[in-house]
Amino acid sequence: MDYPINTSVTPKVVPFFDADTNTISYVVVDPTSMSCAVIDSVMDIDYAAGRISYRSADAIVEYLRLNEFKVEWLIETHAHADHLSAAPYIQSKVGGRLGIGEDIKIVQEVFGKIFNEGTEFQSDGSQFDRLFKDGDTYEIGNLQAFVLHTPGHTPACTTHVIGNAAFVGDTLFMPDGGSARADFPGGDARTLFRSIRRVLETLPLETRIFICHDYGPGGREIRWETTVAEERAKNIHVRDGVSEEEFVAMRCARDSALAMPRLILPSLQVNIRAGNLPAPDTKGKRHLKVPINAF
Template sequence: MTQDRNIEKAIAQVDAVLAGELRAPHVRAFFHEPTFTASYVVSDDATRRAAIIDSVWDFDQPSGRTSFEAADEIVAYVQEQGLTVDWILETHAHADHLSAAPYLQEKLGGKLAIGSEIITVQGVFGKIFNEGTEFARDGSQFDRLLEDGEELMIGEIPLIALHVPGHTPADLAYIIGDAAFIGDTMFMPDYGSARADFPGGDAHKLYRSVRRLMNLPDQTRVFLCHDYKAPNREEFVWETTMLAERTANVHLHKDVTEDEFVEMRTQRDATLEMPRLILPSIQVNMRGGHLPPPEDDGTSYLKVPVNKL
């Protein structure tokens, strides 16, 4: 099935919700201000089945200590609502926070899924962190590797995975009913777009991925992975519509050409510092949320490659 057919399938699904032919999912957001990350529990009210998207594992870098405050909020909500978690989904291998997927699986069950191009990310960062042969670069740390157009079910509500590379090679957007979870492709219209200068990133591909998503109907609910508060905005916001993104996104509205976007994104990315948690995050997230194996003293260690990034 071609990419055009896959986006057409996603459009038809949103239209079915808008026409009352398909139930819309219930979405509950959890915003983690230390990493500016929005995590989501997406559920089918009729069947009480659910998915968790882009969870956060609290990590204090100066001390190297981890905790589960953010994840426990999700656990409490799922249990209070009587939900059954079928899927724990990652939009990509995040560079700004650690995934709490293994902890959530232990507490709530569910299978862990990510885009199949995580294999590319593992290959690139396996070299950067000089991982040995014991680090598998085949995506086997995840229960399911998703291809473009692949479908899952959240109860009786379909989920369509769309490959949207650019920020990283492995980014996926999840279209669940009329709701689009777009990861790090776009931010709120007044903030713009994600960077594309990480290893494997590509501003041209990001532009094309966003244009593909912008084919979704105007009323599509769009849920973001991050918000950083645009200038002159005092509140964090993580939900918008595709109409707002298409007409008002300051980096990617419909009148911006690919060359204009790539020039802007390239110049802007050159001024940005690396994310504060990129080194621990990638080492953990490329392992499906697991720390590197303990060494002979029983402790896991995270590497700091000097002058490589």
């Protein structure tokens, strides 16, 4: 498939780092207009207290309003298992259409059963405004973006390429961070390797890569921007010369020793609903479930 790659266009990319979840959200601005997209936003949760807040999202909303940007898209690179999406909250404040990869339907089907969501929960992706297929394009003002389906971490993972910038979600980390786990339901290390190599071999070397999480390996400062060239030369898991079999063996061994993400239970229940909380009960209270021996 031929993709509309245009590295001559440089969108303005503004990062917002959430220290509690080590998540980087982005506002991506068309330099020729006031249009923008918000990618992988964060809703705050005090897990112990059972309280939701919007500090991280409000910082983005304030920035958007201060600069009078028109929000055209709210993009989720996948259904995150380590933070809750604030997309519907931001949408309620500043507008925009909410999009995710079409295989969110697979994720919804799997986790809808795990959390016993019942027949009222629709696992058809209808909670989102658009479900992206591989190769789909969309516009942010005068910018044309396109979508690469990059499964492996989850079935619904996508990479969004906007001018000379690619937003890879959890498909890749910084070169010294390597790659994300592939042991969630529907994840697969071999598929992840092929998705990563597709990104690195499809996009020009100068393409800027923006990641969704960074944990400061070795105590270094948090970073979120790299390039295809740097990933191919230095990524500790998938640099040029690392074979698929080597990666799969490493990833499977590494994943088997990892604990579940701290916020996996609330995150997945909210994110399969496109960032919406579960419906309230007859007394107006909302509840998140704790399935036993589900993973």
